[in-house]
Structures are given as C-alpha cells and as structure tokens.
Amino acid sequence: MGVAIKAEGLTKRFYQRGEVVAVDQLDLEVMEGEIFGFLGPNGAGKTTTIKMLLGLIFPDAGRAEVLGFPAGAQEMRRVVSYLPENPYFYDYLTGGELLDFYGRLFGLPSAERKKRVDQLLDLVGLRNDKAKQLKQYSKGMMQRVGIAQALINDPKMLIFDEPTSGLDPVAHIEIRNLIESLRDQGKTVFLSSHQLSDVELVCDRICILNFGKMVKAGSVGELTSQGRTEITAKGLSSDTREKLAKLAGSVVEREGAVVVTVTDEASLNTAVDMIRAASGVLISAIPLRRSLEEVFVETIGLAGPGRRIGTMNTLTQDRTA
Ligand SMILES: Nc1ncnc2c1ncn2[C@@H]1O[C@H](COP(=O)(O)OP(=O)(O)O)[C@@H](O)[C@H]1O
Ligand SMILES: [Mg+2]
Numbered sequence: 001m002g003v004a005i006k007a008e009g010l011t012k013r014f015y016q017r018g019e020v021v022a023v024d025q026l027d028l029e030v031m032e033g034e035i036f037g038f039l040g041p042n043g044a045g046k047t048t049t050i051k052m053l054l055g056l057i058f059p060d061a062g063r064a065e066v067l068g069f070p071a072g073a074q075e076m077r078r079v080v081s082y083l084p085e086n087p088y089f090y091d092y093l094t095g096g097e098l099l100d101f102y103g104r105l106f107g108l109p110s111a112e113r114k115k116r117v118d119q120l121l122d123l124v125g126l127r128n129d130k131a132k133q134l135k136q137y138s139k140g141m142m143q144r145v146g147i148a149q150a151l152i153n154d155p156k157m158l159i160f161d162e163p164t165s166g167l168d169p170v171a172h173i174e175i176r177n178l179i180e181s182l183r184d185q186g187k188t189v190f191l192s193s194h195q196l197s198d199v200e201l202v203c204d205r206i207c208i209l210n211f212g213k214m215v216k217a218g219s220v221g222e223l224t225s226q227g228r229t230e231i232t233a234k235g236l237s238s239d240t241r242e243k244l245a246k247l248a249g250s251v252v253e254r255e256g257a258v259v260v261t262v263t264d265e266a267s268l269n270t271a272v273d274m275i276r277a278a279s280g281v282l283i284s285a286i287p288l289r290r291s292l293e294e295v296f297v298e299t300i301g302l303a304g305p306g307r308r309i310g311t312m313n314t315l316t317q318d319r320t321a
Contacts, residue, residue: 001031001032001033001034002031002032002068003029003030003031003032003065004030004031004032004033004034004066004067004157004188004190005028005029005030005036005053005064005065005066005067005157005188005190006028006029006030006064006065007026007027007028007029007049007052007053007062007063007064007065008027008062008063008064009025009026009027009061009062009063010023010025010026010027010028010049010052010059010061010062010063010064011023011024011025011026011059011060011061011062012045012048012049012052012057012059012060012212013060021211021212022045022048022212023045023048023049023052023059023212024045024211024212024213025061025062025213026045026049026062026209026212026213026214027214028049028064028207028214030188030190030205031188031205032067032156032188033183033186033187033188034183034188034189034204034205035179035180035183035188035189035191035202035203035204036188036189036190036191036203036204036205036206036207037191037193037199037202037203037205037206037207037220038050038190038191038192038193038206038207038209039192039193039194039196039199039206039207039208039209039296040194040208040209040210041194041210041300042194044209044210044211044212045209045211045212046161046162046192046209047085047161047192048212049209050082050159050161050190050192052064052071053066053071053159053190054066054071054072054077054080054082054159055070055071055072055073055076055077056072066080066157067079067080067156067157078153079155079156079157080155080156080157080158080159081150081151081153081155081157081158081159082150082158082159082160082161083146083147083149083150083158083159083160083161083163084161085161085162085165087142087146087149089134089142089145089146089149090134091133091134091135092133092134092135093133093134094130094131094132094133094134095121095126095129095130095131095132095134095137095141095145095148096117096121096130096131098134098145098149099116099117099120099121099145099148099149099152100113100114100117102149102152103116103117103152106152106153108152108153116152117130118130120148120151120152121148123148123151123178123181124144124145124147124148124178125144125174126141126144126145126148129141138171139166139167139171140167140168140170140171140174140175143163143164143167143171143175144174144175144178146163147160147163147175147178151182155187156187156188157187157188157189157190158182158187158188158189158190159190159192160179160189160190160191160192161192162192162193162194162195163175163179163191163193164176164193164195164198165193165194165195172195172198175198176198176201176202179191179202180202191203196291196292196293196296197292197293199220199292200220200224200291200292200293203220204219204220205217205218205219205220206218206219206220206223206292208296208299208300210299210300215299215300216295216299220292223292223295224289224290224291224292224295225287225289226288226289226290227263227264228261228262228263228287228288229261229262229268229285229286229287229288230259230260230261230284230285230286230288231259231260231261231262231268231271231272231275231282231284231285232254232257232258232259232260232282232283232284232285232286233257233258233260233275233280233281233282233283234256234257234258234280234281234283235279235280235281236258236275236278236280237278239278240274240275240278240280241258243274244258244260244271244274244275247260247262247267247270247271247274248260248261248262248263248267248271249261257283261288268285272285
C-alpha cells in the first residue's frame with residue numbers, strides 16, 4: 001500500500017483581529033485504500049488543511065503531496081475529488097442533469113456519460129429521483145448527489161469535508177454505507193468530521209486536530225482499547241478465586257459468577273488457564289473499550305483552559321470571539 005497523503009509541517013496563519021494559526025506544523029500520513037478520519041471541533045483547522053491539500057490555498061510553511069503529486073498539481077486534480085462542506089449546486093437542475101453537467105466538464109463522451117450518470121445515481125440510491133429538481137431534494141439526497149458528482153471522474157481518492165453534518169440518522173447510515181462501498185472499490189477516503197459516531201464505525205485510522213495541532217492519531221481500535229479484559233466464570237472454588245485475585249487484583253461476584261478484570265494479555269491467558277484447570281465454566285472474556293467520544297473529550301479537554309467540554313457535536317470553539 002502506497003502513501004496517499006503526506007504532509008510535513010503544514011502551517012497556515014490568518015490575520016483577522018490578530019493572528020490565528022489555523023493549522024500549526026501538521027504532519028499527516030494517509031495510506032492508499034484506507035478511510036481516514038480527520039477529526040476536530042469547529043475551528044480546529046480541518047477545512048483549512050483540506051484546502052491546502054487541494055492547492056486551493058497555499059501554506060505559509062510546510063509541504064504536502066497527494067497521490068505522489070505536489071498538492072494542487074493538475075495531475076493530482078485529475079485523480080482526487082472533493083466534496084466541500086456546503087456544496088452549492090444550481091438547484092433548478094435535476095439530479096440527472098447535474099451529473100451530466102459535471103460529466104461534460106470532465107470531457108466524458110455522450111454515450112459514456114449517459115451510462116456513468118445512471119450508474120452513479122444507482123450507487124447513491126437516487127435512481128428514482130433522476131428527473132427531480134435539486135430544490136426538491138432533501139439534505140441527505142443533496143449529500144448523496146454531491147458524492148455522485150465527486151465520483152463522476154472515477155477518482156482514486158475522495159476528500160469529504162463534513163459529509164454527514166446536519167443529516168438525520170437514517171441519512172447518516174446511508175452516507176456511511178456509501179463511504180464504505182468506496183473503500184471496497186479500492187478508493188482512499190479522507191473524511192473530515194466532528195461526528196464521532198460516524199467515524200468510529202467507518203474509519204480505519206483517525207487523527208484529532210485541536211487549535212490546528214494534531215493531538216492524537218492512531219487506529220480506532222488502538223485509541224479506544226484500554227488493554228483491559230473482563231473475564232466471567234462460574235463454578236470456581238474459593239481456592240481458585242484466591243489465585244485469580246492474586247493474579248488480577250480485581251475479583252468480584254456478580255449474579256452468582258466471578259468477574260475478573262485483567263490488564264494485559266499474559267494475565268488473560270493465565271486466568272483462563274486457571275479457570276480451565278479448576279474445571280470452572282468460562283462464560284465470557286470481553287475486551288473493555290472506551291467510545292471514541294470519551295477519548296476525544298479526554299484529549300480536547302486536556303488541550304487548553306477555558307473551554308466548554310461536552311460531546312463533540314455540541315463543542316464549539318469560537319476563536320474570533
Ligand atoms: N479565510 C479565513 N480568514 C480568517 N480566518 C480564517 C479563515 N478561514 C479559517 N479561519 C480561521 O481558522 C481557524 C480554522 O478554521 P477551519 O479550518 O474552517 O476549521 P474547521 O474546518 O475545523 O471547523 C478558525 O479559527 C477560523 O476562524
Ligand atoms: Mg470546516
């Protein structure tokens with residue numbers, strides 16, 4: 001697997017009633033074929049980073065490569081698609097006309113365009129809405145037609161800026177499934193979001209941005225696992241319980257069963273061996289996880305003073321206030 005995005009020291013400052021370092025010395029590595037979650041509260045610098053990756057604005061320092069091309073290069077634009085945060089489409093067009101229009105922009109010949117438009121409308125579940133004007137589309141339908149539009153040139157990589165913000169739960173699931181199907185086709189997806197639940201379910205790796213700086217990165221599994229496992233067993237003698245208590249420290253009784261919490265793999269194996277050797281009944285061994293939201297609040301909560309801490313969806317940082 002090659003590297004899809006590589007950024008080093010990417011920095012962008014804005015001057016507006018003082019200086020704002022929107023993106024601060026950001027290093028980023030996204031692998032080909034993965035769904036990468038780019039997380040952070042409002043104002044963290046996500047959109048600014050995306051614009052630099054696309055070459056829509058220029059960094060004050062640092063550099064970025066996308067699919068092996070310098071950010072913003074013509075060759076890069078042919079293989080990367082972008083769905084902005086608030087896409088604007090001429091809403092008197094029908095869904096079919098919109099996609100046809102973008103197909104023309106990319107120079108697809110008429111017959112191919114026709115085929116491609118129908119394929120894409122199928123893919124995003126808008127086949128029956130092809131002839132409806134966009135002004136009759138719901139917000140979820142607009143996002144889906146936006147994704148179809150971004151796919152018209154069969155890009156290798158897609159960059160989505162907050163594709164699920166403002167959508168209802170059903171539309172969320174639809175967009176999520178759609179994004180997963182893109183990965184299944186081998187495409188790289190760079191997904192900016194402040195909706196943690198989406199990201200947790202769909203992303204291979206994530207990074208969390210706050211005040212323009214990366215404050216956490218890793219696979220969702222790594223970030224949410226605590227390395228602790230809760231083992232439940234029955235039919236243990238007091239002798240075995242004592243041994244388990246020595247091993248694990250924490251042994252409690254729950255509904256007639258013994259619950260042991262171990263903190264590493266070696267103790268997990270030893271505990272299971274003890275239970276088996278004592279002819280106990282092993283009921284379950286469950287890894288304990290935190291939600292990504294807990295990880296996020298913990299991370300952002302530690303990052304600076306004077307901030308309201310809540311769930312990420314409600315967390316806002318107005319740095320110009
Ligand atoms: N064109 C601009 N002029 C001045 N400040 C800006 C501009 N664009 C973004 N900013 C500031 O940069 C910071 C990062 O913004 P942005 O990248 O839009 O964050 P996000 O997409 O994570 O919500 C914010 O403090 C924002 O106010
Ligand atoms: Mg943004």
